[in-house]
Amino acid sequence: MKKYFLLYFFVVSLVGTNAQNRGLTNTSVSKYTKLNSTDVDAVHWNNGFWGERFAVFKDTMILSMWKTFNDTTLSHSFQNFQVAAGELKGVHHGPPFHDGDFYKWLEAVASVYAVTKDPKLDQLMGRIIATITKVQRADGYIHTPVVIAEMNKGVDSHKQDQEITGTQTGKKNDKAFENRLNFETYNLGHLMTAGIIHKRATGKTTLFNVAIKATDFLCHFYETASAELARNAICPSHYMGVVEMYRETKNPRYLELSKNLIDIRGMVENGTDDNQDRIPFRWQYQAMGHAVRANYLYAGVADVYAETGEEQLMKNLTSIWSDIVNRKMYVTGACGALYDGTSPDGTFYRPDSIQKVHQSYGRAFQLPNTTAHNETCANIGNMLFNWRMLQVTGEAKYADIVETALYNSVLSGISLDGKRFFYTNPLRISQDFPYTLRWSKERETYIKMCNCCPPNTVRTLCEAQNYAYSLGNNSVWCNLYGGSQLQTLLNGKDKISLTQVSDYPWDGNVKISVENAPKKAFSLYLRIPEWCEKATVTVNGQLFSTETRANSYTEINRVWKKGDVVELVLDMPVKLLESNPLVEETRNQTCVKRGPIVYCLEGVDVAGGKSIDNVLIPADIKFSLRKTTIAGSSIVVLDGTARLANEDSWKNTLYRPVEKSDKTARITLIPYYAWGNRGKMDMTVWMPLVK
Numbered sequence: 086m087k088k089y090f091l092l093y094f095f096v097v098s099l100v101g102t103n104a105q106n107r108g109l110t111n112t113s114v115s116k117y118t119k120l121n122s123t124d125v126d127a128v129h130w131n132n133g134f135w136g137e138r139f140a141v142f143k144d145t146m147i148l149s150m151w152k153t154f155n156d157t158t159l160s161h162s163f164q165n166f167q168v169a170a171g172e173l174k175g176v177h178h179g180p181p182f183h184d185g186d187f188y189k190w191l192e193a194v195a196s197v198y199a200v201t202k203d204p205k206l207d208q209l210m211g212r213i214i215a216t217i218t219k220v221q222r223a224d225g226y227i228h229t230p231v232v233i234a235e236m237n238k239g240v241d242s243h244k245q246d247q248e249i250t251g252t253q254t255g256k257k258n259d260k261a262f263e264n265r266l267n268f269e270t271y272n273l274g275h276l277m278t279a280g281i282i283h284k285r286a287t288g289k290t291t292l293f294n295v296a297i298k299a300t301d302f303l304c305h306f307y308e309t310a311s312a313e314l315a316r317n318a319i320c321p322s323h324y325m326g327v328v329e330m331y332r333e334t335k336n337p338r339y340l341e342l343s344k345n346l347i348d349i350r351g352m353v354e355n356g357t358d359d360n361q362d363r364i365p366f367r368w369q370y371q372a373m374g375h376a377v378r379a380n381y382l383y384a385g386v387a388d389v390y391a392e393t394g395e396e397q398l399m400k401n402l403t404s405i406w407s408d409i410v411n412r413k414m415y416v417t418g419a420c421g422a423l424y425d426g427t428s429p430d431g432t433f434y435r436p437d438s439i440q441k442v443h444q445s446y447g448r449a450f451q452l453p454n455t456t457a458h459n460e461t462c463a464n465i466g467n468m469l470f471n472w473r474m475l476q477v478t479g480e481a482k483y484a485d486i487v488e489t490a491l492y493n494s495v496l497s498g499i500s501l502d503g504k505r506f507f508y509t510n511p512l513r514i515s516q517d518f519p520y521t522l523r524w525s526k527e528r529e530t531y532i533k534m535c536n537c538c539p540p541n542t543v544r545t546l547c548e549a550q551n552y553a554y555s556l557g558n559n560s561v562w563c564n565l566y567g568g569s570q571l572q573t574l575l576n577g578k579d580k581i582s583l584t585q586v587s588d589y590p591w592d593g594n595v596k597i598s599v600e601n602a603p604k605k606a607f608s609l610y611l612r613i614p615e616w617c618e619k620a621t622v623t624v625n626g627q628l629f630s631t632e633t634r635a636n637s638y639t640e641i642n643r644v645w646k647k648g649d650v651v652e653l654v655l656d657m658p659v660k661l662l663e664s665n666p667l668v669e670e671t672r673n674q675t676c677v678k679r680g681p682i683v684y685c686l687e688g689v690d691v692a693g694g695k696s697i698d699n700v701l702i703p704a705d706i707k708f709s710l711r712k713t714t715i716a717g718s719s720i721v722v723l724d725g726t727a728r729l730a731n732e733d734s735w736k737n738t739l740y741r742p743v744e745k746s747d748k749t750a751r752i753t754l755i756p757y758y759a760w761g762n763r764g765k766m767d768m769t770v771w772m773p774l775v776k
Contacts, residue, residue, distance in 0.1 A: 115332070127572055128554060135550070138549075139550070181268045184276075225302030227299055273300070276295065324386065351364075361382055379446060384472075390477065406470070412449035415457065415459060419463070422452050424443065454771060461542055464510065465545050493758055500716070528761060561583070563585075729748040
């Protein structure tokens with residue numbers, strides 16, 4: 086213990102506070118990464134698609150959620166902290182992961198403050214953090230269900246027993262780490278990231294100090310607890326949190342903990358595919374089980390690899406990534422196809438029993454549409470995993486998945502006005518479907534069954550600008566396009582300022598102007614997306630001679646000066662996609678994509694009120710682009726002429742002869758992320774293809 090303490094202060098004295106990067110994930114001194122994040126205040130959306138969206142995020146979304154968290158008829162999320170802090174009398178209400186959900190929202194506020202420097206947000210965070218600080222025990226432990234239970238021991242015990250019951254388990258949560266499903270480490274992981282982002286955004290350490298004490302408690306717990314208790318954790322957001330705490334503090338004890346967390350998974354007896362601990366992680370080469378837990382685990386292991394360089398971990402991650410992208414991911418970047426299922430073949434090593442899995446990856450190519458689960462948190466986890474793989478490798482294929490998920494299966498999780506949320510993200514909705522699914526077909530202000538996705542969506546979208554650029558060795562990498570301003574330091578010392586003007590994703594034209602640059606050469610890397618078959622680059626009006634390739638970065642190395650202009654033109658045709666024939670649910674069907682945007686058809690957009698179930702897409706269909714608005718948000722829709730199948734009713738009919746489809750109807754496709762903003766109606770992404 087003493088050697089860790091001395092080494093910690095020695096390393097901090099060498100690094101110094103000025104050398105620390107203030108990005109979303111600080112890999113500036115990670116030994117096994119190629120790219121690093123820009124500072125949390127380095128990129129501002131100032132026009133175009135993300136400029137409009139960010140205005141909704143900062144002006145409506147975060148404050149609407151704060152109102153929800155303060156409405157005790159809906160949520161007791163913040164009130165639980167007030168009770169645990171002794172500011173109010175009462176008992177704990179709600180699920181045990183309420184704390185983590187609140188930390189996610191607080192991280193979102195800090196991310197917005199990093200950009201806007203709004204003093205009202207700073208004051209709000211200060212007031213909230215003062216309450217949170219009072220909840221923490223002297224030993225660093227912080228979890229409102231347990232803290233409140235300790236405070237109320239012997240006081241109205243019957244009521245206390247009722248109110249502190251975990252919604253997932255029916256077991257009292259009145260002792261630290263007593264219950265596997267108490268979500269303590271999950272909550273602590275989100276506290277760590279919230280504390281770090283708040284520090285990087287404000288320069289204050291109030292919440293960060295709480296996170297340090299909590300991380301120290303977690304270290305001590307794993308160093309001294311019994312083997313069974315030490316393995317008692319699910320939904321591992323703390324893997325990412327602990328590594329980022331190491332990066333922020335250079336405390337080697339935290340890095341050691343992150344490595345041990347992976348080792349401990351291999352010691353679990355009677356583990357499950359659902360929790361990815363049926364076999365040791367280093368034996369796993371396929372994605373399995375609960376998709377949120379899985380993607381959080383993969384992201385956390387990628388963080389550990391970035392610091393340790395353990396080759397076996399990268400072998401696991403690259404194999405799992407390939408399994409997800411090539412066999413188990415939806416066209417929207419969504420993950421976790423099944424509400425409930427079984428995993429008899431979840432692992433090669435122990436296929437000895439059939440286990441129930443939920444919210445999970447299924448078998449390869451098992452991708453239903455109407456019953457697709459696709460929890461928004463899983464889709465965010467897919468982003469987090471791919472972002473870390475991008476930082477490690479610099480390979481464009483990972484940025485492509487970040488973009489696909491962000492524009493489609495993450496952005497779909499929130500209404501265009503920023504007030505209502507989805508838990509699941511199906512690719513088809515039918516009012517005739519004779520089965521009541523567990524989750525609502527409409528977005529909700531507060532999801533009573535489980536509200537983990539809304540604050541996760543909020544923090545991810547409020548941090549979208551942090552994914553736009555990366556920094557490499559003497560280089561700036563453009564990952565996402567959109568109207569923005571970048572002000573950063575190259576190699577930690579040379580000022581660079583770039584302005585980007587673009588109507589992306591509606592338009593493939595991107596203009597990047599150099600406002601400030603060092604007097605020595607550096608490289609600008611432009612990402613050419615996987616969907617783009619033709620791209621041209623000019624510098625100051627002159628055609629750049631290097632060939633561009635899809636799904637790669639194009640490097641431009643030169644001595645830059647103020648006034649230099651780079652123009653990138655990405656060919657963005659409308660494409661009809663088909664799936665692997667092993668995907669039974671979409672065999673002989675097609676979906677429509679333009680640029681990074683996946684499109685869908687809603688019932689209101691079929692002329693003459695025809696059913697979307699009768700719409701057939703001709704292989705030679707011609708779409709025209711049209712700008713319009715839905716719920717005040719600017720979008721580009723696709724207008725075309727489809728064919729219609731037999732319109733006879735299917736009531737009490739399972740099969741019937743095929744008839745010729747010679748009728749037509751005009752249809753309008755809208756971006757998938759925008760569905761469900763005009764009332765309740767049928768929707769589909771995939772439609773039958775006719776050639």
